[in-house]
Amino acid sequence: MAVLGAFGAVGVIFGVFLIIYGKIKKKKYRGGLIALVSLVVFIFAIALTPNEEANTNADETDAYKVSPGEITNEKLLISLAVRAETIIEKYDKIDNVSVKTENITAEKLNDMKDNETGEIYKNIYHVSGQYSWQEKRYDFELEISFDENDVESSGKIIMYASNMPGGDRIQANRSPVK
Template sequence: MGITLAFLGMLGFFVGLVLLVIGLIKKKKMKGGLVLGISVVVFIIGFIMVPINDTESSKDSKDKEKVETTAKPKEETPEEKAAREKKEAEEKALAEQKAKEEAAAKAKAEEEARIKAEQEAAAKKANAKTIDYPQLKKNPDRYKGEYVKYTGKILQILEGDNITNIRLAVTPTSYGYNPNDVIFIEYSGYTDFVDDDIITVYGEIYGSYSYKSQAGFDIALPGLLAKEFE
């Protein structure tokens, strides 16, 4: 609306200007001045209304966009709903199948690892050797990591903090076991053994274990990390 008035005002301005010039030339009173004045007023009004109309148009456009944005979404047709539900059911079934397969694969891997560990332990146990005590006592570090087997008599057993320590006499004699041929056993856990029990232990030599006796003497014994008892 404002643009139209501005255009008409400008057109009237030129028409009034032409009439005014013609009247001056012919020295006659014509309505050119009046037309010119009216045209100027119309042009000014139209010019003022242009930004107002633009603002209103912009506001209307934004309101329209807002209405379109907040418009209620289109409802699904029965066919679309059925297709969506079918797709969701298929995706759920695939996810469940994948989870089952992964769980089965994990269980299989764990079972295979358990069987392998048992087989390795059985093989180590079957191949465990007994090192002559004088050789072991002379240099325990030489046999570090060796998987060994010893049968002997418990001279002392101590437990605490889920750790069991045993001093085991391992050299048989005609009267029992030599109390001077002793290995020091460390075991993670507890046992039902007590002093004077005869046991067989399987484990790894880790070197030398040193401690002070009650009399204040430094004592070093071959050390063994126990894995299994019989």
């Protein structure tokens, strides 16, 4: 499509040149027709060119992922990393935790049901990896069920574990929703 667009653009310029040249020489060179056809070709090429942003991953935005699977959107990973820092600090009872996106993996999970209460967990995001605290690294794993499919919304921690000694552990007894 880029080649077709380039030919269209060159054709428009050439057509305008022929119009001007024809006026000077007082002859008809059909520059207007060439310019018009080339303009149509150029517009056609632009219309058929795929929108790269829309095709990169329509399943993910900066705030949520539509279907279950691995999260690749960098801004969404950053939001989850910031959320993880807050959760880690709360449950491991420490401050100044650092979670970097290159040290974590994240995915959206299918809805689940709490086997004890019957509560349905929706919009579940699973984040695992490592965090840094006082120049040491610790492994962690967490799952959050967000009220809305937006990682900036409020949510409920349904699973948290880390290898930090003395930290709290959470594990809801859950199973897939049928």
